Amino acid sequence: MARPEALATTVAGIVARVARQLRPALGDAADGEARELVAAAMHQPRFWPSTAASAPLTPVDVAAIDAATARRVAGAPLAYAVRSAPFRALTLYVDERVLIPRPETEHLVDLVLATAQGKAGGVAVDVGTGSGALALALATEGEFTRVVATDLSADAIAVARENARALAPVLSARRPGAVEFRSGDALAPLADLNGSVDVLVSNPPYIAFAEVSELPASVRDWEPPQALACPDDGLAVTRTIVAGAGSLLRPGGLLAFETDSRRARAVAELVEQSGSFDEVRVLCDLTGRDRYVFASRRVDI
Ligand SMILES: C[S@@+](CC[C@H](N)C(=O)[O-])C[C@H]1O[C@@H](n2cnc3c(N)ncnc32)[C@H](O)[C@@H]1O
Structure with missing residues (x-):
């Protein structure tokens, strides 16, 4: 029957x-x-x-x-x-080409918007954009005139552009042509913006290759390896970004990283040691773990 x-x-x-x-x-x-x-x-x-x-x-x-x-x-x-993931008010297309955006990254948007509050306009960049989550949240919730995002993975850039296309009515109602995706290594695709960026956000790969085997199988076996791990004990991409961020940001501009709780202090030290930033601080996620490093581009150099 x-x-x-x-x-x-x-x-x-x-x-x-x-x-x-x-x-x-x-x-x-x-x-x-x-x-x-x-x-x-x-x-x-x-x-x-x-x-x-x-x-x-x-x-x-x-x-x-x-x-x-x-x-x-x-x-x-x-x-x-299901080929989709919620990210703040957005529903993003995702597949195996991009990291699934995480709740911690949603909180990074809150922290960035709270820090940038009252500073309408300006340029925000998102380095290692993946699905476009951070860039699209900043473009739809922030007051930036322009948001430019990069990723080393051309596949990820294709997904991010697809997500931007799906949001075109919302984005163009706010500011036509305000979001742009460029493929390339770290800050290399952003040379034309030198000295004019107000906010640089990044959730770069931050796991060491040796730690990948400790990740849950659903992450290790499915998410893109280049989104998870990188050389130099997981700090290579962060180091490259820190090295160029001082030139990219305008004086007083905000540098905002998401990172691993085990590495937050090391990332803060890298930022301090670059000599380009002050007000370097480690911020916590909603469970109290050190997960973000924020800093201001010095105005006196
Ligand atoms: C942890 S994922 C973050 C993705 C997205 N921003 C998010 O928060 O959901 C890191 C991203 O950085 C990209 N990536 C890795 N190495 C890079 C590099 N050298 N330059 C630019 N992007 C890189 C990866 O392809 C991946 O999309």
């Missing part, structure tokens, strides 16, 4: 089917995640499967949910499975 959910493809029916497929890997978490997967695959809010339980689904909807379920069953993190 056909199971009730197989009689018509309703939201509740497909949630039940997805949960059955996820249960061997996820156990008791399967029901909740099935609801989350179906909602995200349908571009709906998380509560939607509960409120629209009896709504019918089209074959195209079902195919999209089945594809997402197959990716999740194969071990992909949920964001890659």
Whole structure:
């Protein structure tokens, strides 16, 4: 006899089917995640499967949910499975070409906007933009005239541009042409902005190669290696950025890094030792860990 959910493809029916497929890997978490997967695959809010339980689904909807379920069953993190990740007010397209944006990075936006408050206009740059998360949040929430973002990975730049295209109505309503993505190493693509940048944010790769094996499999086996680790005990990209940030930023400009709690003090020392910054400070994430290094470009040099 056909199971009730197989009689018509309703939201509740497909949630039940997805949960059955996820249960061997996820156990008791399967029901909740099935609801989350179906909602995200349908571009709906998380509560939607509960409120629209009896709504019918089209074959195209079902195919999209089945594809997402197959990716999740194969071990992909949920964001890659459903090809989207929330970031503050935004929903970003993500796939294996870019890091899945993290809540700590959402908090970095709060800290940057609070620090830049009252300084309307100006140029912000995001180095190592990945999905474009930081650049697009600053462009949609901040008061910057222009946001320019770089990434060494041309694949990541393609994803970031796609996300900017999807946000074009919002972005152009604020400031047409205000967000730009350039591929290249660290600050190299930004030479034309020397001395004119007000805010430089970066969440660079900060893990040492030797530490990659300690990462959870969902990160280690799925997220792009160049987004996670780099030479020099995880500090190579940070070092390159610090070395050029003094020339890029205008006097009084803000340098803001996200980093690993184990390296925050070392990053602060690098910034201090560069001689280009004062007010160097280590800030905490919402769980109290040292996760961000902020500094002001000296005005007296
Ligand atoms: C930790 S991910 C951060 C991505 C995104 N900003 C976020 O917070 O979700 C680091 C990013 O830096 C990029 N990257 C690695 N080395 C780089 C380099 N030398 N220059 C520019 N970008 C680099 C990676 O491709 C990756 O997209």
